[in-house]
Amino acid sequence: MADEELEAIRRQRMAELQAKRGEPSSDQQGQQEANQRETEMRNSILAQVLDQSARARLSNLALVKPDKAKAVENYLIQMARFGQLGGKITEAGLIEILEKVSQQTEKKTTVKFNRRRVMDSDDEDDD
Secondary structure, rough: HHHHHHHHHHHHHHHHHHHHHHHOOHHHHHHHHHHHHHHHHHHHHHOOOOHHHHHHHHHHHHHHHHHHHHHHHHHHHHHHHOOOOOOEEOOHHHHHHHHHHHHOOOOOOOOOOOOOOOOOOOOOOOO
16 A cells, blocks of 8 residues: 555656656647647648648738738638638639738727817916
């Protein structure tokens, strides 16, 4: 019985040391593998849906605006899953999709001047 307790303490201590060193534990490894599988699946779907020039444009967009590229990727994957795509998307088709996404996520900027009203009284006239 003492050997079992000692072994349990050793395993717990070993897990703590691995966590301190930054070595991934089994939960972290599983999560990393799941993320890697998801990324591979996304890439394979995009490879089936886009031609080379469109993939190049999308990867260039991902370097500049990763959030916008992710939104376009999600849109394309969703269309592919529901069978709304009729063949591979060319670069021109991708540009149209990018314009649609840009219009939907366009932010309107407004400038509001907040002027101070110090010593600006029209009631006091110095005649």
